Amino acid sequence: ILNVEQSPQSLHVQEGDSTNFTCSFPSSNFYALHWYRWETAKSPEALFVMTLNGDEKKKGRISATLNTKEGYSYLYIKGSQPEDSATYLCAPNTGNQFYFGTGTSLTVIP
Amino acid sequence: DAGVIQSPRHEVTEMGQEVTLRCKPISGHDYLFWYRQTMMRGLELLIYFNNNVPIDDSGMPEDRFSAKMPNASFSTLKIQPSEPRDSAVYFCASIGGSGMNTEAFFGQGTRLTVV
Numbered sequence: 001i002l003n004v005e006q007s008p009q010s011l012h013v014q015e016g017d018s019t020n021f022t023c024s025f026p027s028s029n030f031y032a033l034h035w036y037r038w039e040t041a042k043s044p045e046a047l048f049v050m051t052l053n054g055d056e057k058k059k060g061r062i063s064a065t066l067n068t069k070e071g072y073s074y075l076y077i078k079g080s081q082p083e084d085s086a087t088y089l090c091a092p093n094t095g096n097q098f099y100f101g102t103g104t105s106l107t108v109i110p
Numbered sequence: 111d112a113g114v115i116q117s118p119r120h121e122v123t124e125m126g127q128e129v130t131l132r133c134k135p136i137s138g139h140d141y142l143f144w145y146r147q148t149m150m151r152g153l154e155l156l157i158y159f160n161n162n163v164p165i166d167d168s169g170m171p172e173d174r175f176s177a178k179m180p181n182a183s184f185s186t187l188k189i190q191p192s193e194p195r196d197s198a199v200y201f202c203a204s205i206g207g208s209g210m211n212t213e214a215f216f217g218q219g220t221r222l223t224v225v
Contacts, residue, residue, distance in 0.1 A: 032210055034213065043201060043217060044153075044203075044216050045216075046214065049211055049213050051211050098143065098155065098214075099155050100152065100153040102151075102152035102153075103152060
């Protein structure tokens, strides 16, 4: 089982604030890292899949970076909106193991 | 494609009964995953298949749990006998294309309650 750590566990921010959270994972045998957004009562939806060290991906106000050598990825949300409230999961994999972190729960207060 | 389809959406059963959860992956996807979501442990991988073959079942909690994938379009997760601590939401997900460097698509989940 991969040791995946996400921090913080939960986060409350005001609407308009920018925020970021971290996913840490073993750097050995790295293959790819996925970020998912999981709204309450729905199923997880993919945000990004990243494979290369130094990769940076962006979707609207959300972006992510990847450091495979030191084993971490950051997810950034610029100008948070209430609809960004969700749990954000990362899932690094080695190509034959695919495990999710416990997520960061984000609440954006209007 | 209708996406990953799970059935039933909700299941309430009595302790000791057999429960079967079903999943239809997206057509053409080679990987199928079963996850369990609980408040305590978040999203746990139970088992996954590649081309209908079980690859990693180390997350299956006990012998009461079993999973099969008889063909590329169908998988089952069976719990026999069920216990109250099995109550959780069970998700199925599939990946296609180039494998694990492409996104996973999740079903809507089956909420299992064992009383």
